[in-house]
Amino acid sequence: MEFRTAGYNGYAVKYSPYFDSRLAVVASANFGLVGNGRVYILGLDANGIHAERVYDTPDSVYDLAWAERNETQVIVGGGDGSIKLFDTKSPDNFPVQEWKEHNREVYSVNYNLVTKDSFVSSSWDGTVKVWDPVRPNSLLTLPTHSCTYSTAFAPRSPSIISAVSSDSHLRIFDLRTNPSSANHLVHLIPIHGYPPMPGSTYGPPRQTYAPSECLTHDWNKYRDTVIATAGVDQLIRTFDIRNPKAGPVAILRGHDYAVRKLSWSPHLSDVLLSGSYDMTARVWSDGSNANAPSRPANLGPEAWGDELGRMNVHTEFVTGVDWCLFGAEGWVATTAWDERVCVWDVRSVMNPANASRFN
Template sequence: MLEFRTQGFNGYGIKYSPFFDSRIAVAASANFGLVGNGRLYILGLTPNGIVAEKWFDTQDSLFDTAWSESHENQILVASGDGSIKLFDITLSQFPIQSWQEHAREVFSVHWNLVGKDTFLSSSWDGTVKIWSPNAAASLTTLPTHSCTYSAEFSPHSPSVLSSVSSDSHLRIFDLRTPASASNHLTMSIPIHSPPKPRMGAAAPVGIAPSEALSHDWNKYRDSVIATAGVDRVIRTFDIRAPGAGPIAVLPGHEYAVRRITWSPHLSDILLSASYDMTCRVWSDGSAMGVGAEQLQNTVHQDPMFLGGGREMGRMGRHTEFVTGVDWCLFGAEGWCASTGWDERVLVWDCRAVMQ
């Protein structure tokens, strides 16, 4: 396990470069993001450990970061002052572009993985905005009417994106639909609706809605999305059946789940970061085939479990809230990096903690 100290700055977001397996970016904030400056770290993995290749200081807290999918040296940051900044890591301290349209904190940024020519941002002001790095103003604004903690483009379509918000809904937007109808909104799924009962089973009990903080599209199954948040539970949904409720439910974290991300290598594995100071590896049960429900009934005595998934292992080396986690896209399918409020970046191998 490799470690780097972001001294004086508490980590919020971490992302591996899509171009280099040895480069990681970390968005961090002074004073836990409550007040003060931010810092974007560009870290290199070397034979001598993790070294800071460069860093950029900002006037306000940083909550997320996203590498450009079209330019290996460009990277976005989401700021607490409502701005989005684009840096070129080969240039000086100042951003090469900055946008200021959001009325409140920007909590997530995400680059279009398919089109590669646009990116999005989501904010506490209740909107998701679509941008071009070459345009001075946003291209489209999508209202969610609630504090939006996470938004992403689908990795399978350049026109489809999703968000999760404080109102406990997963929203799907399709930019190909008429804007006048419903602002491109095609689906709104209540995350805390109970799953449909199986034949002969009692109806499941619903859970009081709570804020959804994170979500991610499955890289191999184009209709599957995982969500997580304040209620400590990870859920997966199939958007082909939006009224069916979750297809997998994975409880286990002791405090809110701050970040989740599907493996880029395996279709059933995802990674989570939580305020309980752990990162956990999960299987959603989909790789178990027809035996998933039997496994659920025989292995999991907790009635909250659904779908045959299980916790595969956990990493508990952080000593404060874990707020960011990401997989390495290259090489063996276990390497990942995490960051948190303990001012630490850890690079580790999931396979070492999996059971």
């Protein structure tokens, strides 16, 4: 199934957490470099994908999140530093609420999945902000001091926030801590670091990675201490924040250009989806499944994990990926700079042995 965002290049796509037949997409004119943006609320039925509502914005839009307490509301992060709230029940094509505290592009927005009464945003201005959608001002500002491309609440904690930035670090904030010392920062994890080998004190001295911008990350839905990160160096890494000094648990190699978006499966604990500037969306296992063969003791983490399949119908950068929470396992949506939104089944790009893991 496919929908055209004609004249607008896709940036993010999200399935509704309430309905398996509804998507939200943000896209921007001129690849998001200059010009206006557009928000699409899409419906899926037996005849394909159709637009239920379309909202124009005066500046580019880069990310969105469905409200966790209201099935008709979606928040959108914009290139002018604003965050807009749209309600599909409103008869007008204007946001019902707007916030503007960020000084640069808002590149990520994410809802609190536990209390469902707050959301978080990150910006190129080097800050992460926490918001209550019924208040006119932010509740809290967390400095990162570098361009922050992605932020999220932990899926099982209302107080833990993660963020990845251009300085090649994963930050973990715990809002329960005393803010006076480090603005709630509890972990600063170098993404480019390499884990120690078994029996080694300092890790492999010959294997190093240069710092590079990290563009995306996501929390595992089942193992709530595991986070996947990816970015400009084309590698997907997983970390366990219970042992932040250990470095990556797994490193998944295969993309040919920067990885723009990651999303862990809501159905299988070891499976994740990625979208890349190499114009592909790929499905991976991080190797943690109990049925996977044991890792040889003399191999590093790059021997851990496999590419299960790839979708290569997009003809431009793949910038947004998301899993459907409902129905048969494996349905996903992708969007790209080729002005297309695609809905497809990951099982169609896997070999039968891998596809059989999905119901």
